Amino acid sequence: MSADKETILTIENVTKRFPVAEGCMLTACDDVSLSLYQGETLGVVGESGCGKSTLVKLIMQLHTPTSGAICYRGEDLTKLTGESMRQSRRHIQMVFQDPSQAFNPKMKIKDILCEPLRNFKLVKDRNAGKKAEELLRMVELPEEFVDR
Numbered sequence: 203m204s205a206d207k208e209t210i211l212t213i214e215n216v217t218k219r220f221p222v223a224e225g226c227m228l229t230a231c232d233d234v235s236l237s238l239y240q241g242e243t244l245g246v247v248g249e250s251g252c253g254k255s256t257l258v259k260l261i262m263q264l265h266t267p268t269s270g271a272i273c274y275r276g277e278d279l280t281k282l283t284g285e286s287m288r289q290s291r292r293h294i295q296m297v298f299q300d301p302s303q304a305f306n307p308k309m310k311i312k313d314i315l316c317e318p319l320r321n322f323k324l325v326k327d328r329n330a331g332k333k334a335e336e337l338l339r340m341v342e343l344p345e346e347f348v349d350r
Protein backbone atom coordinates (compact mmCIF):
# COMPACT_ATOMS: atom_id res chain seq x y z
CA MET A 203 0.00 0.00 0.00
CA SER A 204 2.65 2.53 1.05
CA ALA A 205 5.87 1.37 -0.61
CA ASP A 206 7.74 4.62 0.08
CA LYS A 207 6.67 4.92 3.74
CA GLU A 208 8.32 3.33 6.73
CA THR A 209 6.38 0.49 8.30
CA ILE A 210 5.75 1.28 11.97
CA LEU A 211 3.69 -1.68 13.10
CA THR A 212 3.03 -5.07 11.58
CA ILE A 213 0.62 -7.60 13.02
CA GLU A 214 1.09 -11.05 11.53
CA ASN A 215 -1.49 -13.79 11.96
CA VAL A 216 -2.25 -12.90 15.57
CA THR A 217 -4.65 -15.15 17.45
CA LYS A 218 -5.70 -14.73 21.08
CA ARG A 219 -7.66 -17.36 22.95
CA PHE A 220 -8.88 -17.00 26.52
CA PRO A 221 -9.65 -19.97 28.75
CA VAL A 222 -13.28 -19.76 29.87
CA ALA A 223 -15.54 -21.98 31.94
CA GLU A 224 -15.37 -25.77 31.80
CA GLY A 225 -12.13 -26.03 29.92
CA CYS A 226 -13.45 -24.18 26.86
CA MET A 227 -11.46 -21.59 24.95
CA LEU A 228 -12.88 -18.33 23.60
CA THR A 229 -11.20 -16.99 20.46
CA ALA A 230 -11.14 -13.19 20.87
CA CYS A 231 -8.84 -12.48 17.88
CA ASP A 232 -8.60 -14.96 15.05
CA ASP A 233 -5.62 -14.77 12.65
CA VAL A 234 -5.43 -10.96 12.46
CA SER A 235 -2.89 -9.32 10.13
CA LEU A 236 -2.39 -5.63 9.36
CA SER A 237 0.29 -3.01 8.75
CA LEU A 238 0.52 0.58 9.93
CA TYR A 239 2.72 3.03 8.01
CA GLN A 240 4.42 6.23 9.13
CA GLY A 241 2.13 9.26 9.06
CA GLU A 242 -1.01 7.20 8.62
CA THR A 243 -3.96 6.58 10.90
CA LEU A 244 -5.58 3.18 10.96
CA GLY A 245 -9.11 2.55 12.21
CA VAL A 246 -10.30 -0.89 13.26
CA VAL A 247 -14.07 -1.19 13.04
CA GLY A 248 -16.34 -4.02 14.09
CA GLU A 249 -19.31 -5.03 16.19
CA SER A 250 -19.09 -5.18 19.97
CA GLY A 251 -17.18 -8.26 21.13
CA CYS A 252 -15.36 -8.84 17.82
CA GLY A 253 -11.93 -8.37 19.45
CA LYS A 254 -10.90 -4.73 18.89
CA SER A 255 -9.91 -4.03 22.49
CA THR A 256 -8.14 -7.38 22.80
CA LEU A 257 -6.10 -6.56 19.70
CA VAL A 258 -5.05 -3.21 21.18
CA LYS A 259 -4.15 -4.87 24.51
CA LEU A 260 -2.00 -7.33 22.59
CA ILE A 261 -0.17 -4.45 20.89
CA MET A 262 0.29 -2.82 24.32
CA GLN A 263 1.69 -6.10 25.70
CA LEU A 264 -1.06 -6.22 28.29
CA HIS A 265 -1.96 -9.65 26.84
CA THR A 266 0.34 -12.25 25.27
CA PRO A 267 -0.86 -13.61 21.93
CA THR A 268 -1.64 -17.31 21.65
CA SER A 269 0.15 -17.21 18.29
CA GLY A 270 1.45 -14.71 15.76
CA ALA A 271 3.88 -11.80 15.76
CA ILE A 272 3.53 -8.10 16.62
CA CYS A 273 6.45 -6.11 15.20
CA TYR A 274 7.19 -2.48 16.08
CA ARG A 275 9.75 -1.04 13.63
CA GLY A 276 10.82 -4.56 12.76
CA GLU A 277 11.19 -5.87 16.31
CA ASP A 278 8.83 -8.60 17.49
CA LEU A 279 7.34 -7.28 20.75
CA THR A 280 6.06 -10.72 21.71
CA LYS A 281 9.66 -11.94 22.09
CA LEU A 282 10.74 -9.17 24.49
CA THR A 283 11.20 -9.78 28.21
CA GLY A 284 12.49 -7.86 31.22
CA GLU A 285 14.28 -4.56 30.62
CA SER A 286 13.95 -4.71 26.81
CA MET A 287 10.16 -5.02 27.20
CA ARG A 288 10.14 -2.15 29.72
CA GLN A 289 12.10 0.09 27.33
CA SER A 290 9.83 -0.80 24.39
CA ARG A 291 6.85 0.52 26.36
CA ARG A 292 8.19 4.06 25.89
CA HIS A 293 7.24 3.99 22.22
CA ILE A 294 3.62 2.83 22.25
CA GLN A 295 0.91 4.63 24.19
CA MET A 296 -2.76 3.93 24.73
CA VAL A 297 -5.50 6.53 25.14
CA PHE A 298 -8.14 4.79 27.23
CA GLN A 299 -11.81 5.24 26.31
CA ASP A 300 -12.88 6.19 29.82
CA PRO A 301 -10.67 8.85 31.46
CA SER A 302 -12.47 8.47 34.83
CA GLN A 303 -11.11 4.92 34.99
CA ALA A 304 -7.74 5.62 33.39
CA PHE A 305 -6.77 8.39 35.82
CA ASN A 306 -6.14 7.79 39.52
CA PRO A 307 -8.44 10.24 41.37
CA LYS A 308 -6.03 10.33 44.35
CA MET A 309 -3.16 11.67 42.22
CA LYS A 310 -2.56 15.25 41.15
CA ILE A 311 -2.47 16.03 37.43
CA LYS A 312 1.27 16.81 37.59
CA ASP A 313 1.99 13.42 39.16
CA ILE A 314 -0.12 11.59 36.59
CA LEU A 315 1.61 13.43 33.73
CA CYS A 316 5.12 12.98 35.12
CA GLU A 317 4.89 9.41 36.41
CA PRO A 318 5.96 7.85 33.08
CA LEU A 319 8.71 10.46 32.65
CA ARG A 320 10.03 9.71 36.15
CA ASN A 321 9.85 6.01 35.45
CA PHE A 322 12.29 6.46 32.53
CA LYS A 323 14.31 9.17 34.33
CA LEU A 324 13.29 11.77 31.73
CA VAL A 325 12.44 14.41 34.33
CA LYS A 326 13.92 15.30 37.73
CA ASP A 327 11.54 15.61 40.69
CA ARG A 328 12.30 19.31 41.08
CA ASN A 329 11.35 19.98 37.43
CA ALA A 330 8.17 17.91 37.41
CA GLY A 331 5.80 20.84 38.03
CA LYS A 332 7.29 22.89 35.16
CA LYS A 333 7.23 19.88 32.84
CA ALA A 334 3.57 19.19 33.63
CA GLU A 335 2.71 22.84 32.92
CA GLU A 336 4.53 22.61 29.57
CA LEU A 337 2.58 19.45 28.65
CA LEU A 338 -0.74 21.09 29.55
CA ARG A 339 0.13 24.14 27.42
CA MET A 340 0.84 21.85 24.46
CA VAL A 341 -2.79 20.66 24.53
CA GLU A 342 -4.16 24.12 25.36
CA LEU A 343 -5.22 23.31 28.91
CA PRO A 344 -4.65 25.83 31.75
CA GLU A 345 -1.32 25.39 33.58
CA GLU A 346 -3.03 25.76 36.95
CA PHE A 347 -4.56 22.31 36.43
CA VAL A 348 -1.22 20.80 37.58
CA ASP A 349 -2.27 20.91 41.24
CA ARG A 350 -5.80 19.61 40.81
Ligand SMILES: Nc1ncnc2c1ncn2[C@@H]1O[C@H](COP(=O)(O)OP(=O)(O)O)[C@@H](O)[C@H]1O
Pocket residue numbers: 220221222228229230248249250251252253254255256257
Ligand atom coordinates in the same frame (compact mmCIF):
# COMPACT_ATOMS: atom_id res chain seq x y z
N1 LIG B 1 -9.72 -11.39 29.67
C1 LIG B 1 -10.69 -12.03 29.00
N2 LIG B 1 -11.08 -13.28 29.33
C2 LIG B 1 -12.03 -13.93 28.64
N3 LIG B 1 -12.67 -13.42 27.56
C3 LIG B 1 -12.34 -12.17 27.20
C4 LIG B 1 -11.34 -11.40 27.88
N4 LIG B 1 -11.20 -10.18 27.27
C5 LIG B 1 -12.10 -10.20 26.27
N5 LIG B 1 -12.77 -11.38 26.21
C6 LIG B 1 -13.78 -11.76 25.23
O1 LIG B 1 -13.19 -11.61 23.95
C7 LIG B 1 -14.16 -11.13 23.00
C8 LIG B 1 -13.64 -9.86 22.37
O2 LIG B 1 -13.72 -8.81 23.35
P1 LIG B 1 -13.19 -7.34 23.07
O3 LIG B 1 -11.80 -7.42 22.54
O4 LIG B 1 -13.39 -6.58 24.33
O5 LIG B 1 -14.17 -6.84 21.92
P2 LIG B 1 -14.47 -5.37 21.36
O6 LIG B 1 -13.46 -4.42 21.95
O7 LIG B 1 -14.38 -5.49 19.86
O8 LIG B 1 -15.87 -5.04 21.80
C9 LIG B 1 -15.47 -10.98 23.77
O9 LIG B 1 -16.22 -12.15 23.58
C10 LIG B 1 -15.00 -10.84 25.20
O10 LIG B 1 -15.99 -11.30 26.11
Ligand SMILES: [Mg+2]
Pocket residue numbers: 254255256
Ligand atom coordinates in the same frame (compact mmCIF):
# COMPACT_ATOMS: atom_id res chain seq x y z
MG1 LIG C 1 -13.66 -2.61 23.07
